[in-house]
Amino acid sequence: MSSALGKDxxxxxxxSADQIRLILDTAEPFKEVSERPIKKVPALRGKTIVNLFxxxxxxxxxxxxxxxxxxxxxxxxxxxxxxxxxxxxxxVDTARNLEAMRIDMVVIRxxxxxxxxxxxxxxxxxxxxxxxxxxEHPTQGLLDMLTIRxxxxxxxxxxVCLVGDILHSRVARSNIWGLTKLGAEVAxxxxxxxxxxxxxxxxxxxxxxxxxxxxxxxxxxxxRLQLERMEKGFIPSLREYYRVxxxxxxxxxxxxxQLTIMHPGPMNRGVEIDSRVADGPHSVILEQVTNGVAVxxxxxxxxxGGRPELAVAAKGASESPGGGGGGGxx
Amino acid sequence: MTRPVLLxxxxxxxxxxxxxxxADVLIQDGKIAATGTGLGTPDGAEVRAVSGxxxxxxxxxxxxxxxxxxxxxxxxxxxxxxxxAAGGFTAVCAMPNTDPVTDNQAAVGFIxxxxxxxxxxxxxxxxxxxxxxxxxxxxxxxxxxGAGAVAVSDDGKPVVSGHLMRTALEYARxxxxxxxxxxxEPTLAAGGAMHEGLVSARLGLKGIPAAAEEIxxxxxxxxxxxxxxxxxxxxxxxxxxxxxxxxAKERGLAVTAEVTPHHLTLTDAACERYDTHAKxxxxxxERADVDALRGALKEGVIDCVASxxxxxxxxxxxxxxxxxxxxxxxxxxGFAVLHTELVRxxxxxxxxxxxxxxxxxxxxxxxxxxxxxxxSPGDVCVLDVRTPWVVRAAELHSKSRNSPFTxxxxxxxxxxxxxxxxxxxEILPQH
Numbered sequence: 001m002s003s004a005l006g007k008d009x010x011x012x013x014x015x016s017a018d019q020i021r022l023i024l025d026t027a028e029p030f031k032e033v034s035e036r037p038i039k040k041v042p043a044l045r046g047k048t049i050v051n052l053f054x055x056x057x058x059x060x061x062x063x064x065x066x067x068x069x070x071x072x073x074x075x076x077x078x079x080x081x082x083x084x085x086x087x088x089x090x091x092v093d094t095a096r097n098l099e100a101m102r103i104d105m106v107v108i109r110x111x112x113x114x115x116x117x118x119x120x121x122x123x124x125x126x127x128x129x130x131x132x133x134x135x136e137h138p139t140q141g142l143l144d145m146l147t148i149r150x151x152x153x154x155x156x157x158x159x160v161c162l163v164g165d166i167l168h169s170r171v172a173r174s175n176i177w178g179l180t181k182l183g184a185e186v187a188x189x190x191x192x193x194x195x196x197x198x199x200x201x202x203x204x205x206x207x208x209x210x211x212x213x214x215x216x217x218x219x220x221x222x223x224r225l226q227l228e229r230m231e232k233g234f235i236p237s238l239r240e241y242y243r244v245x246x247x248x249x250x251x252x253x254x255x256x257x258q259l260t261i262m263h264p265g266p267m268n269r270g271v272e273i274d275s276r277v278a279d280g281p282h283s284v285i286l287e288q289v290t291n292g293v294a295v296x297x298x299x300x301x302x303x304x305g306g307r308p309e310l311a312v313a314a315k316g317a318s319e320s321p322g323g324g325g326g327g328g329x330x
Numbered sequence: 331m332t333r334p335v336l337l338x339x340x341x342x343x344x345x346x347x348x349x350x351x352x353a354d355v356l357i358q359d360g361k362i363a364a365t366g367t368g369l370g371t372p373d374g375a376e377v378r379a380v381s382g383x384x385x386x387x388x389x390x391x392x393x394x395x396x397x398x399x400x401x402x403x404x405x406x407x408x409x410x411x412x413x414x415a416a417g418g419f420t421a422v423c424a425m426p427n428t429d430p431v432t433d434n435q436a437a438v439g440f441i442x443x444x445x446x447x448x449x450x451x452x453x454x455x456x457x458x459x460x461x462x463x464x465x466x467x468x469x470x471x472x473x474x475x476g477a478g479a480v481a482v483s484d485d486g487k488p489v490v491s492g493h494l495m496r497t498a499l500e501y502a503r504x505x506x507x508x509x510x511x512x513x514x515e516p517t518l519a520a521g522g523a524m525h526e527g528l529v530s531a532r533l534g535l536k537g538i539p540a541a542a543e544e545i546x547x548x549x550x551x552x553x554x555x556x557x558x559x560x561x562x563x564x565x566x567x568x569x570x571x572x573x574x575x576x577x578a579k580e581r582g583l584a585v586t587a588e589v590t591p592h593h594l595t596l597t598d599a600a601c602e603r604y605d606t607h608a609k610x611x612x613x614x615x616e617r618a619d620v621d622a623l624r625g626a627l628k629e630g631v632i633d634c635v636a637s638x639x640x641x642x643x644x645x646x647x648x649x650x651x652x653x654x655x656x657x658x659x660x661x662x663x664g665f666a667v668l669h670t671e672l673v674r675x676x677x678x679x680x681x682x683x684x685x686x687x688x689x690x691x692x693x694x695x696x697x698x699x700x701x702x703x704x705x706s707p708g709d710v711c712v713l714d715v716r717t718p719w720v721v722r723a724a725e726l727h728s729k730s731r732n733s734p735f736t737x738x739x740x741x742x743x744x745x746x747x748x749x750x751x752x753x754x755x756e757i758l759p760q761h
């Protein structure tokens with residue numbers, strides 16, 4: 001009954017290095033499905049999945065929906081924003097209703113940290129966290145790791161610096177857990193107002209200046225700066241943020257080596273990242289988006305009890321196994 | 331008229347008089363009539379053999395929330411007084427953050443009447459510092475004291491205005507009552523759900539830094555010095571606060587402080603897995619804070635224990651961590667948890683714990699009781715400090731169930747509680 005990942009995917013913190021590698025390796029054969037004229041395999045035929053988004057999201061919701069549809073699942077999207085009921089009450093009642101409808105999987109995004117776990121503890125269906133408050137966004141972390149592995153060729157020993165608002169970022173936390181478990185060196189860089197106090201204890205290096213981060217890193221994962229951070233007084237202005245922390249072509253030109261540039265989107269061009277960098281030759285931002293679908297297919301497939309060694313076969317009976325560049329598992 | 335009660339052969343601990351010996355206690359006409367060995371049995375007395383048990387002055391809790399009026403589904407004066415009696419408490423002080431706020435003599439009188447009607451543990455009202463707890467205009471301390479209030483507090487919220495706190499401390503001097511403050515600098519604490527530290531960083535929850543409490547502790551100490559008023563610092567939670575209080579006491583200021591059983595025994599690690607039963611304000615802190623609080627309670631830097639009993643309906647806590655309310659119940663677990671964690675581990679002696687849960691809080695708030703001296707109120711608890719028991723939600727007398735201690739095996743429990751010589755709680759002996 002229990003899958004190789006357990007019942008739910010609430011974060012990367014609880015996963016082992018082997019489980020993370022399994023997801024990344026399982027994503028490899030699924031990449032190829034999206035390249036076909038008919039982008040559909042029957043792996044989740046008959047499964048019902050609810051995409052439950054309490055926060056607005058375009059990219060993540062669409063990515064999940066494509067992943068589900070390409071695995072032949074039946075999906076329903078619920079956008080529960082703007083409810084007058086308080087979030088907590090909604091969540092309990094939503095959980096009970098979902099349970100009553102006997103759905104198989106729930107993909108949840110919610111503004112409260114811990115919401116995915118809360119739901120997972122209350123329903124029998126598999127729960128996948130698509131971002132809970134400031135806690136984790138595990139599939140984003142996984143797709144970032146898959147992109148690093150594709151680009152650099154490995155994860156172990158790669159120096160990855162997360163840049164920007166670490167304090168409020170679920171993407172940062174999932175990256176930190178996943179990358180450190182797989183042996184990458186991880187750093188964070190941003191204004192001290194946007195770094196959690198004591199973050200070093202999570203095994204990351206802290207850079208106070210972007211120039212130092214660029215000097216050190218192989219990969220920069222540039223996080224979106226929420227505009228409300230200025231309104232709440234964490235930074236004086238977006239203009240100054242760009243001046244002090246912006247990832248610009250000029251700054252990158254002084255790097256001792258060629259950096260890979262990532263961004264989980266949506267970007268604020270001219271705030272955290274310069275357009276020339278975002279659109280430049282070393283940007284893998286669109287590869288991240290492409291990998292997002294494959295990683296989410298892998299997560300759905302594994303949580304549904306799909307056997308990892310059959311992931312290649314799951315692509316479709318007519319296909320010969322092996323196409324899709326299986327990533328090296330170790 | 332209730333019958334006289336003779337508690338025979340128990341270990342009598344009365345910290346007020348330095349007594350710790352096997353003796354009898356006779357309670358007659360609602361008062362302690364005598365303590366000593368081989369007391370005679372008056373006519374019609376009910377004799378209870380309590381050898382193997384501890385006989386102590388009834389416990390006193392200067393900080394509880396009983397939710398009446400306004401949230402009687404969560405607790406009432408009667409249900410809270412029942413829970414108190416079950417926990418060995420014979421007197422509790424009810425905070426005024428009710429709905430409407432207990433900020434006038436009529437509201438204070440209502441609490442007193444409900445307490446008398448319940449006839450269980452005594453409930454002493456605490457009046458609000460400011461009208462409506464809005465932090466603007468002083469409430470009528472004099473009339474509230476006349477109606478039975480024993481202190482003033484805006485607990486639940488801090489007294490934000492330094493000017494208001496100053497005038498409250500000055501004005502309270504006329505009536506000889508403490509001003510109990512919930513120390514929290516609101517702009518630092520805003521939006522916080524737990525202690526700011528490594529656990530909050532990992533869980534992605536907004537933290538409340540220790541400095542949010544310590545800034546207000548420092549301010550209150552300075553204002554106590556300025557005014558000569560008695561400031562009582564509620565539910566201290568940080569090692570920094572302990573140091574500030576230590577220095578204030580060294581300078582002889584009228585500063586007293588309380589600490590809760592949960593801040594003495596739990597850390598922010600209890601918030602792991604987003605357990606909303608570990609969400610309270612002030613939040614659970616770090617190991618070093620717990621150790622400092624224990625040391626401070628032992629030394630007397632922190633004067634007493636108070637539960638901050640804060641009932642909430644079960645479904646309110648059944649929510650995402652950010653959305654759940656702050657607070658836990660504590661009347662029925664306080665003595666058990668502290669006896670288990672502090673006395674049995676050699677941090678406090680049993681007489682020290684009883685002093686901090688009875689004698690001292692009674693003295694700080696000028697309440698009758700807290701001693702077994704002849705002539706004192708017949709408020710007594712008989713404690714079983716040997717038999718292990720498991721805290722079970724369904725067996726609690728409070729109307730609410732929000733405790734982080736359910737499921738825990740503890741040692742230490744009130745076997746009998748007497749208020750004014752009348753048995754208000756008793757665990758029937760098991761045969």
